[in-house]
Amino acid sequence: MARKSIHGQWSSRWAFVLAATGSAVGLGNIWRFPYVTGENGGGAFVLVYLLCVALIGLPVMMAEVLIGRRGRQSPMNTMRTLAEEEGKSLHWRFLGWMGVLAGFAILSFYSVVAGWTLAYVFRLGAGIFESASAVSVAIVFDQLVADPERLLAWHTVFLVMSTVVVSRGVKSGLEKAVRILMPALFLLLVVMVGYAMGQGMFTEGLKYLFEPDFSELTASGVLEAMGQAFFSLSLGMGAIMIYGSYLSSHASIVHTSVTIGVMDTLVAILAGLAIFPIVFAFGLEPQGGPGLIFKILPIAFGRMPGGEFFGVLFFVLLVFAAWTSAISLLEPIVAWMVENHGLNRVKASAYAGMVAWLLGIGSLLSLNAWSDYTVFGRTFFGLVEFLTADIMLPLGGVLIGVFAGWQMSRQSTMDELGLGDGFLYNAWRFLVRYVTPVGITLVLLNKMSDLF
Numbered sequence: 001m002a003r004k005s006i007h008g009q010w011s012s013r014w015a016f017v018l019a020a021t022g023s024a025v026g027l028g029n030i031w032r033f034p035y036v037t038g039e040n041g042g043g044a045f046v047l048v049y050l051l052c053v054a055l056i057g058l059p060v061m062m063a064e065v066l067i068g069r070r071g072r073q074s075p076m077n078t079m080r081t082l083a084e085e086e087g088k089s090l091h092w093r094f095l096g097w098m099g100v101l102a103g104f105a106i107l108s109f110y111s112v113v114a115g116w117t118l119a120y121v122f123r124l125g126a127g128i129f130e131s132a133s134a135v136s137v138a139i140v141f142d143q144l145v146a147d148p149e150r151l152l153a154w155h156t157v158f159l160v161m162s163t164v165v166v167s168r169g170v171k172s173g174l175e176k177a178v179r180i181l182m183p184a185l186f187l188l189l190v191v192m193v194g195y196a197m198g199q200g201m202f203t204e205g206l207k208y209l210f211e212p213d214f215s216e217l218t219a220s221g222v223l224e225a226m227g228q229a230f231f232s233l234s235l236g237m238g239a240i241m242i243y244g245s246y247l248s249s250h251a252s253i254v255h256t257s258v259t260i261g262v263m264d265t266l267v268a269i270l271a272g273l274a275i276f277p278i279v280f281a282f283g284l285e286p287q288g289g290p291g292l293i294f295k296i297l298p299i300a301f302g303r304m305p306g307g308e309f310f311g312v313l314f315f316v317l318l319v320f321a322a323w324t325s326a327i328s329l330l331e332p333i334v335a336w337m338v339e340n341h342g343l344n345r346v347k348a349s350a351y352a353g354m355v356a357w358l359l360g361i362g363s364l365l366s367l368n369a370w371s372d373y374t375v376f377g378r379t380f381f382g383l384v385e386f387l388t389a390d391i392m393l394p395l396g397g398v399l400i401g402v403f404a405g406w407q408m409s410r411q412s413t414m415d416e417l418g419l420g421d422g423f424l425y426n427a428w429r430f431l432v433r434y435v436t437p438v439g440i441t442l443v444l445l446n447k448m449s450d451l452f
């Protein structure tokens with residue numbers, strides 16, 4: 001099997017691990033994980049989340065990487081090529097299409113939130129949070145999201161940043177950036193946890209995150225835990241697939257996937273440990289919604305020694321984390337436009353960025369001017385977030401698992417995983433063939449029964 005990607009290859013296995021970790025670690029870990037945990041009551045949600053990462057997320061990640069590496073093209077073309085090769089229906093290429101759709105939709109609101117992060121770099125730098133009360137910190141956030149022009153400006157800046165990198169090819173520069181910035185973000189999170197340990201109500205925070213109270217867990221909670229696992233690991237829409245298509249044939253898919261999964265989970269847990277002790281210390285509610293970290297972290301930065309410096313640094317690093325994630329959302333689409341339409345990367349990235357930018361305007365207006373228009377009690381922003389993270393990604397993930405487990409021959413997947421025919425290979429195959437589809441179907445049905 002000597003297929004080669006026309007878009008090039010990672011310089012090493014580590015480059016792939018770094019890039020994929022850059023994709024996985026982002027706003028999903030630091031912005032979304034704490035806020036959905038807070039909305040779903042803590043411990044029991046976290047436990048379900050961890051189970052989803054281990055039993056569904058990791059096997060699907062391995063499936064996505066192996067499919068990508070075997071096909072070595074954009075998700076649509078990879079799915080078509082492999083389906084053909086295995087003698088299966090060519091309709092599998094629509095899986096690639098669903099991924100493109102999900103990619104645009106996720107990027108559109110992701111960029112709006114990344115815009116908040118950019119705005120906060122300057123707010124922290126201006127020192128406005130020094131000894132600020134929880135109430136005045138919250139007002140700063142509420143004022144930001146009430147102002148569509150500001151939101152549009154930051155959303156635009158972030159999307160331009162992302163398209164510029166993608167237009168140059170994701171490999172140049174990404175490796176270097178991730179190698180330095182990810183460890184820095186990690187260290188800074190540890191500093192924040194240290195602060196929360198000393199100044200916050202740390203035991204309360206620990207209990208909240210790790211003491212499961214199953215009476216708090218609803219069908220929606222289980223669905224959201226699963227959706228969050230897919231979102232955080234960048235699974236289900238072809239981002240990890242396209243990154244896998246640039247991976248050398250010699251690298252171990254299992255080792256790399258486990259490394260990525262562990263790092264991603266660690267960052268999410270650290271974010272939770274940094275935030276909840278402060279929430280409780282200030283008598284605030286964990287159900288702060290999407291604004292949670294923007295209303296909580298500045299309180300801490302306003303009080304810790306060197307807080308202005310640490311605060312700016314933290315939000316700069318968060319911008320980078322979001323940046324390396326956003327480019328992975330664009331890459332599958334851009335690769336496809338280059339392959340099938342002969343566009344150059346610059347044009348392809350510009351077009352893709354424009355679509356996401358337009359869609360994002362809907363999200364940012366739904367925070368203010370359009371906040372009264374809701375569908376099933378969700379604003380446009382909430383609806384796009386729900387449909388992508390909680391529905392499309394798990395659905396995409398199931399199909400990826402089913403393709404690898406049921407459509408590809410045992411021999412093909414065994415060749416790619418390189419585990420031989422031992423326990424590990426068979427455990428993976430069992431998980432993608434049975435546990436993933438059954439698990440995801442049950443969760444989706446359970447949630448639907450919730451609606452009626």
Ligand code: TRP
Nearest residue numbers: 024026027028231232234239325
């Ligand atoms: N995983 C990223 C985060 O946690 C977001 C992301 C990047 C993503 N690429 C993705 C989510 C692909 C779903 C699918 O912030």
